[in-house]
Amino acid sequence: STPVQQVLIDGEQVRGVRLASGDEAFDKVISTVPLPYVGRLMPDLPQDIRAKFDALKNIAVVCVIAKLRKPVTDKFWLNTNDPEMDIPGVIEYTNLRPMKDHIVYVPFYMPGEHPKFADDNQVFLDKVRRYLKRINPALNDADFIDMRASRYRYAQPICDPGYLNHLPPAKLPVRGLWVADTSYYYPEDRGISESIGFGRNMAKDAVA
Structure with missing residues (x-):
């Protein structure tokens, strides 16, 4: 994959994306x-739309995945x-889909x-x-095969009163341009089924 530096907008039409290697032309961007x-990423959006995106709040997460010899x-x-446990729960994926080792997500x-978000992974x-x-x-310690930690700054939207009134539409007022993340699943929570459903609807809109 190649990082996108900017989505190119010309008036009311999307024109493509800017990469480190140069500009690539597209008439539709999601x-x-x-x-x-x-x-x-889209500095040429109307200022009022950009301000709405900038005002959105999200909670962060540190994800730990452990591989164990036993469940x-x-x-x-x-x-x-x-x-004494600053976690909401433990998700043991291999109790849903069995594997040789046991995978736990915390x-x-x-x-x-x-300040805790800046703590070392260890x-x-x-x-x-x-x-x-x-x-x-x-x-016991011998049951722990491997452990990894990762971070996601924008893990879950904070949906305050009137949330939908402040959320810009996924289909922006620029022809050929859509945006989406899990914020648009509201009032549903984040989930695979919501991702698939929303993605399908957006793809249908893009090819219509």
Whole structure:
């Protein structure tokens, strides 16, 4: 893949994208970058539209994925309500789709401005190891094959009152230009089925 530096707009028509290697002409562009990036990616959008994108708020997440030799639980999704665990739950994918090893996903949601979001990855890896061993005392350090942490600054939109009134339409007032991320699933939550459905509808609109 090649990073896009700018979506090129000429008046009310999209013209293509700008790459490090030069401009590429397209008469239709669909952007699925997080909406807070739209303003800088499309500086020639009308100012009022850009201001709406810039005003959108999102919560951040640090994602930890652990590969284990044995399962943590027999559940796909386990909610947690423990003041000593700063996580909403544990998602054990291999209880939905069995594999040789056991894959567990543990998210840490927080405001992107929170000091904890700047903590070293090892802080979150150590927490997850401790939490999983607490949930299942039969686990020991030898059961942990591998662990990785990643971050996503714009993980989930914050939908305040009147949210839809502030969200620009996915089909922008520029011919041939659409934008979308999980913000547009509201009032549904983020999910694979919502992604597929929204993507299909947007593709149908683009080829109509």
